[in-house]
Amino acid sequence: MSIPQTMSQKILAAHCGREQAEVGELIDVNVDMVLANDITAPLAIREFEKLGVDKVFDPQRITLVPDHFAPNKDIKSAEQCKYMREFAKAYHVANYFEVGRMGIEHALLPEQGLVLPGDVVVGADSHTCTYGAVGAFATGMGSTDIAVAMATGRIWMRVPETMRFVYSGELRPWVGGKDLILHTIGLIGVDGARYCAMEFTGPTVSALSMAGRFTMANMAIEAGAKAGIFPFDDKTEAYVRPRATRPYTVYASDPDAEYAQTFEIDVSDLDLQVAFPHLPSNTRPINQVGEIKIDQVVIGSCTNGRWEDLVVATEILRGRQVHPDVRCIVIPGTQEIYLRAVREGLVEALVEAGAVVSTPTCGPCLGGYMGVLAAGERCVSTTNRNFVGRMGHVESEVYLAGPAVAAASAVLGIIAGPQQLGL
Numbered sequence: 001m002s003i004p005q006t007m008s009q010k011i012l013a014a015h016c017g018r019e020q021a022e023v024g025e026l027i028d029v030n031v032d033m034v035l036a037n038d039i040t041a042p043l044a045i046r047e048f049e050k051l052g053v054d055k056v057f058d059p060q061r062i063t064l065v066p067d068h069f070a071p072n073k074d075i076k077s078a079e080q081c082k083y084m085r086e087f088a089k090a091y092h093v094a095n096y097f098e099v100g101r102m103g104i105e106h107a108l109l110p111e112q113g114l115v116l117p118g119d120v121v122v123g124a125d126s127h128t129c130t131y132g133a134v135g136a137f138a139t140g141m142g143s144t145d146i147a148v149a150m151a152t153g154r155i156w157m158r159v160p161e162t163m164r165f166v167y168s169g170e171l172r173p174w175v176g177g178k179d180l181i182l183h184t185i186g187l188i189g190v191d192g193a194r195y196c197a198m199e200f201t202g203p204t205v206s207a208l209s210m211a212g213r214f215t216m217a218n219m220a221i222e223a224g225a226k227a228g229i230f231p232f233d234d235k236t237e238a239y240v241r242p243r244a245t246r247p248y249t250v251y252a253s254d255p256d257a258e259y260a261q262t263f264e265i266d267v268s269d270l271d272l273q274v275a276f277p278h279l280p281s282n283t284r285p286i287n288q289v290g291e292i293k294i295d296q297v298v299i300g301s302c303t304n305g306r307w308e309d310l311v312v313a314t315e316i317l318r319g320r321q322v323h324p325d326v327r328c329i330v331i332p333g334t335q336e337i338y339l340r341a342v343r344e345g346l347v348e349a350l351v352e353a354g355a356v357v358s359t360p361t362c363g364p365c366l367g368g369y370m371g372v373l374a375a376g377e378r379c380v381s382t383t384n385r386n387f388v389g390r391m392g393h394v395e396s397e398v399y400l401a402g403p404a405v406a407a408a409s410a411v412l413g414i415i416a417g418p419q420q421l422g423l
Contacts, residue, residue, distance in 0.1 A: 002019065002020065003020055003022070004254035004255075004256040004257045004258065005020060005021070005253070005254055005257055006162040006197065006199060006253045006254075006257045006258075006259070007135070007199065007229060007231065007251045007252055007253045008137050008160065008162050008197040008199070008227060008229055009021045009022075009023070009159060009162070009257075010251040010252075010253075011118055011119075011120060011136070011137040011251050012027060012029060012120065012137060012157075012159055014118070014249070014251070015029045015030045015031070015032075015120045016028060016029055016030070017030075021159045022159060023159050023160070023161050023258075024158060024159060024161075025158070025159050026156060026157070026158050026159075027156065027157065027158075027159060028154055028155075028156050029120055029154060029155050029156065029157060030120070030153055030154055031061070031120045031121065031122050031149055031153055031154065031155055032061060032115075032116070032119040032120055032121060032136075033061055033062075033063060033109070033114060033115055033119060033121045033122075034061060034062045034063070034121075034122055034123070034146060034149045034150050034153075035062075035063045035064075035065070035105060035109065035121065035122070035123030035124065035125065035128060035146075036063075036064055036065075036084075036123065036124040036125070036143070036146055037064070037065050037066065037067055037068050037105055037124070037125055037362075038065075038066040038067065038068050038069055038070055038077065038080050038081050038084055039068045039069070039080065040124030040125060040143050040146070041064055041080075041083075041084040041087070041124065041143075042080050042083045042084060043124070043143035043144075044124055044143040044144070044146040044147045044150065045083065045084065045087045045147070046147075047143060047144050047147035047148075048147040048150055048151060050147075051147065051148070051151050053151045055091065056091045056093065056150050056151065057149075057150065057151060057152055057153035058153060059091060059092045059093050059094050060094045060095070061153065062091075062093045062094075062095065062150055063093075063095035063096075063097075063105075063109060063114055064084050064087070064088050064093055064095070064096045064097070065096075065097050065102055065103070065105040065108060065109075066081045066084060066085075066097070066098070066099065066102060067102060067103065067104050067105050067108075067360065067361060067362050068361070068362040068363070068366065068368055069081075069361075069363070069368050069369065070099055070102070070361065071099050071359065071361070073363070073368065073369040084096075085098070095112075095114060099359075100335070101335060102334075102335065102360060103333055103334025103335055103336070103337070103360045104300075104301065104302045104305055104331075104333045104334065104360050104361070104362055105123070105125065105302065106125075106127050106128070106130040106131070106214075106218060106302035107214075107302055107305055107306060107333030107334050107337070107360075108333070108334050108360075109131065110130075110131060110133070110134060110214065110239075110243070111243065111333075111334055111336060111337075112243065112245070113240070113243030113244045113245045114245060115131040115134060115136050115138065116134060116136065116240060116244055116246070116248035117134050117135035117136060117232050117236065117240060117248045117249065117250050117251075118135065118136065118248050118249035118250060118251050119131070119136040119137070119138070119248070120136070120137050120138075121136050121137070121138035121139075122138075122139060122140075122141050122145070122146065122149055122155055123138070123139075123140055123141070123146070124140070124141065124142070124143045124146040125140055126140040126221045127140065127218050127219075127221060127302050127303075127384065128140040128141075129217055129218065129220045129221050129225065129226075129227050129228045130214055130217050130218040130228075130302060131217070132197075132217040132220065132227050132228040132229035132230060133210060133213035133214040133216070133217040133228075133230050133236075134210075134230075134232075134236055134239065134240055135229065135230060135231065135232040135236055135250060135251065136229075137197070137227055137229065138217075138227060139157075139226050139227045140221065141155065158195070160195050160196050160197050160226040160227070161195075161196045161197070161259075161260035162196060162197040162198075162199050162253075162257070162259050162260060163193050163196045163197070163198055163199065163225075163259060163260050163261045163262075163263070164199045164201060164259045164261070164262045164263070165184060165198060165199065165200050165201070165202075165262075165263045165265060166201055166202040166262065166263065166264050166265065167180065167200070167201075167202040167203070167204035167205050167265050167266075167267055168202050168203050168204055168264070168265070168266050168267070168268075169203075169204055169266045169267045169268030169269075169270075170204070170207075170267075170268060171204065171207075171208075171267055171270070172268075172269075172270065172271070174272060174312070174402075174404040174417065174418050174419075174423075175267070175270055175271070175272055175402075176208075176209075176212050176215070176312075176402050176403075176404070177208060177209075177211065177212025177213060177214075177215035177216045177402075178212075178215050178219075178273070178303070178304060178382065178400075178401065178402035178403075179270060179271075179272055179273040179402055180204070180208075180212070180216055180267065180270070181215060181216040181218075181219045181220075181222075182219075182273040182274075182275050182280065182283045182400065182401075183265075183267075183270055183273050183283060184216075184223070184263075184265070185219065185222050185223045185275075185280050185281045185283065186273070186275070186281050186282070186283030187263070187265075188223055188263070188281075189223070189281050190222060190223060190224060190279055190280060190281045191223075191224040192223050192224065192281075193220065193223040193224050193225040194224035194225070195224070195225075195226050196224075196225055196226060196260060197225065197226055197227045197228070197229055198220045198223065198225045198227070198228045198229070199229050199230075199231075199253065199259075200213070200216055200217070200228065200229070200230050201230070201231055202265075204267050205230065205231075206233060206235075209235070209308055210235055210236070210239045211306040211307070211308040211309065212308075213230050214306065215303055215304055215306075215402075216228065216230075217229070217230065218302055218303045218384060219280065219303060219384050222280040222281075222384060222385065223281075231252060231253070232250045232251075232252065270285075271285035271286055271287060271417075272285065272286040272401070272402065272404060272405050272417045273285060273286070273401065273402075274286060274289055274380075274399055274400065274401045274405060274415060275386055275399065275400035275401070276386075276399060277386055277388075277397040277398060277399065278386055278387055278388045278390075278397075278398075279386065279387070280384065280385065280386060280400060282386075286405060286415075286416070286417040286419075289415050289416075291414050292378065292399070292414055292415045293325070293378065293413060293414055294326060294378045294379065294380050294399075294409055294413065294414060294415060295325065295326065295327065295373075295377040295378055295379065296326065296327045296328075296329070296371060296373065296377060296378070296379040296380075297322075297326060297327070297328045297329070297379065297380050297381070297406050297407070297409055297410040298329050298331070298364050298365070298371055298379060298380075298381040298382065298383060298391075298406070299313045299328070299329070299330045299331070299355075299382050299403050299406045299407065299410075300329070300330060300331025300332065300333065300358075300364075300365075300382060300383075301331065301333075301362065301365045301381075301382060301383040301384065302333065302362070302365075302384070303382060303383055303384045304382035304383075304402060304403050305331055305332055305333030305334075305337070305360070305382075306333050306337065307337050307340060307341075309382065309402075309403040310330070310332060310337065310341055310346055310403075311346070312402075312403040312404050312407070313330065313350075313403040313404075313406065313407040314346045314349050314350055314407075315407075316404065316407035316408055316411070316418050316421065316423065317349065317350060317353040317355065317407050317410065317411065318349040318353065319349075319353075320353055320411045320421070321353055321354050321411065322353055322354035322355055322410045322411060323410065323411060323412060323413030324413075325413050326409075326410050326413050327356070327371070328353075328354065328355040328356065328410040329355070329356050329358060329364060329370065329371045330350050330355050330356065330357045330358070331357075331358045331359075331360060331361060331363075331364070331370070332357070332358075332360055333360060334360055335359075335360060337360075338357075338359065338360065341357075353411075355410070358370055364381070364383075364391060365381070365383040365384070365385070365390075365391070366390065366391070367389065367390060367391045367392045371391070372391065372392040373391045373392030373393055373396035373398075374392065374393055374396065375393040375394075375395040375396060376393075376395055376396065377392070377393070377396045377397070378396070378397045378398075378399065379391055379396070379397070379398050379399065380399045380401055380405065380406050380409040380410075380415055381398055381399070381400060381401070381406065382400075382401065382402060382403050382406050383398075383400065384400070385398075385400075386398035386399065386400050399415055401415075404417065404418050405417050405418075408420060408421055408423075
């Protein structure tokens with residue numbers, strides 16, 4: 001007799017060649033895609049070389065993206081990228097994305113159709129959980145696990161429990177996926193979904209754009225989750241079908257599947273959210289922020305560097321000027337998004353407003369480059385983490401928000417929403 005299962009259980013069971021995967025059991029899982037970047041790939045490659053194998057399990061199923069310190073910011077980062085580049089050539093890795101063709105990894109892979117519904121995806125980056133937006137089970141792992149996955153195409157893991165989040169109500173103007181996930185993390189805490197799959201569903205989610213879903217899945221790890229996942233629907237299909245590079249299988253949770261917890265969240269009155277230092281769970285609605293002066297705004301990253309995010313930011317910045325005391329840095333998630341922003345006039349509007357527009361990079365999000373903060377500086381950022389020293393000096397502060405708040409704050413010089421500009 002079959003036991004009702006969540007979509008996460010079904011995906012994992014299928015990748016073990018089984019009908020069922022019970023919560024808590026240790027399983028040996030075949031993977032569809034293995035990912036690493038210019039920080040984590042060199043660690044994985046060194047461990048891979050210790051295994052004594054002469055080939056990767058499948059050159060088509062490995063993706064390497066230089067995006068954290070690329071274009072190279074210094075000699076050490078250049079050596080890291082060179083090491084990864086040489087590995088890709090030596091082992092005929094099909095999906096190596098060089099500067100000029102690359103993007104921020106978690107924006108790039110879905111855009112390129114490399115991660116698909118029903119996949120198991122593992123990456124040496126904690127925000128690999130982003131791909132749950134297309135109905136994949138995607139999770140971050142350590143570089144040693146990734147080395148083994150590159151060699152064997154397999155990982156082992158414990159089947160996680162699933163927590164269900166049911167959102168209802170129509171979102172207010174400017175409120176989006178970033179506000180939903182910040183509110184949720186504020187509700188349950190940074191360890192509230194520890195080693196669980198967060199399944200996002202409900203009428204609000206059905207109406208949410210794919211960009212909003214990617215944002216939410218991306219930040220599942222900020223609640224401690226193993227994965228974040230969305231049901232497959234017409235919007236998923238419209239996004240995936242023209243991009244898919246191979247066949248895929250759709251899985252859905254059984255109506256009577258067992259969940260560790262279910263949260264019913266009415267978002268009708270949800271305001272724009274801001275996460276104060278130094279935790280993503282330290283959230284407040286915009287009307288409770290007060291007057292906080294800022295020095296920098298970053299709009300971009302694997303969380304909010306998609307086309308829709310740039311459109312929102314540009315709508316607010318167009319015809320206005322970045323405050324003279326603020327540095328505004330805008331980073332499209334991929335070259336494709338960047339090119340569209342050029343062709344459709346977004347880059348022109350942003351530059352005229354006094355913003356800097358960068359090639360795709362993770363740089364400022366992790367305090368790497370392109371926007372490192374000095375002591376005492378404050379930044380409003382559309383990124384995903386605001387830990388102590390995350391974007392620079394340990395005495396700097398990062399406030400997380402969506403693109404609407406970030407753009408309005410850039411104009412006013414304080415943390416603010418578009419309403420304060422009369423929008």
